[in-house]
Amino acid sequence: MTWKTFALAATTTIGLAALGAGMSGVRADDDKGGKRVRPVTDQTVIEECGACHMVFQPAMLPARSWVAVMNGLADHFGENAALSDDKVRAITDYLVANAGDAGGRPNRMVSGIAPGEAPLRISDTPYWVREHRGEVRPGAFEDPRVKSKANCVACHRGAEMGSYDDD
Template sequence: MYHKTMFFMFCLVFVTLFSIPSFLVYADDDHKENKRGNLLADGNGDNDDNCQQKRKQDHHRDGDHGNGSVKSLANPTYQFQCGACHFAYQPEFLPESSWIKILTSLDDHFGESVELDAESEKIITDYLKSNCADHSTTKRAAKIMKGLGNQTPLRITQIPYIIKEHHEITPDILKREFIGSLSNCIACHTTAEDGIYDDDNVKIPK
């Protein structure tokens, strides 16, 4: 009987000693999580910037970059053929009708003659039509389409939404050596090639 009692007491002490720290660890974790949530909700706290940066990284990894984003290019033929002469714009900047007009007048492509083999032309046409502004679900594409009405612009710089977004950019700024014109997106939008056009990533050359 004595041995059974001692064994019982030993087990009780053992369980108590190892359970309390575990309980305290979980309780402390819950406290930290609640505190972090409250700080984020209030917009305060030393970790707020780090958490915000983490969310941006998550959005980037998931392909969701916010209002200033479109899908990154995913067609090597389009990138190679069109990007050889100028910045390869994401298809979502123009509606299907605009891309068709551009592709059917390559013999006079803004003053230049562009020659494409039949296979490349088909690949590029299918890509642009499938990913154009009126077939996109991104917020920026929706804003572009909303401002177009019945227009069929041949230049991205003719889109009302794009003009409005750049209304503070003066002609003198556009004349700077490393910019040249409003069509040179990559000059200021440092992450344009990735489809990210948020203001946080804009750096205007001096």
């Protein structure tokens, strides 16, 4: 093999690999820095939300969703997650300030949500559904090692640090 045919073969391989990546759902907007979401830095949010589930990044829901979630803690997806008023206020403020539509600029994770809708679950957003459709076997979420769609870290090991590059 001359170096020219080798270079051609190498280029073709890289091209096919890139095509393969494109077909697995990685889109151009994800290439800018990959699928990374700013992780939570607030200690109260980390402690209180993280006691029961992964500390979800506020950028994954619009502010109106976070307000609805925080107003319903007495029945939080079937769980009593009631908190003192001052903690509810502090956590809501943080979630709203860092929501996916903070500053009136919806990010790619919340832009598909209809204006009148305030989904309570990240897994109900059009972005989440699109990202997992076809890639994850529906039964996978019932696997005892996963248990729930809320358990991002079961598959995305770096999810709590905001890294979703591993899909």
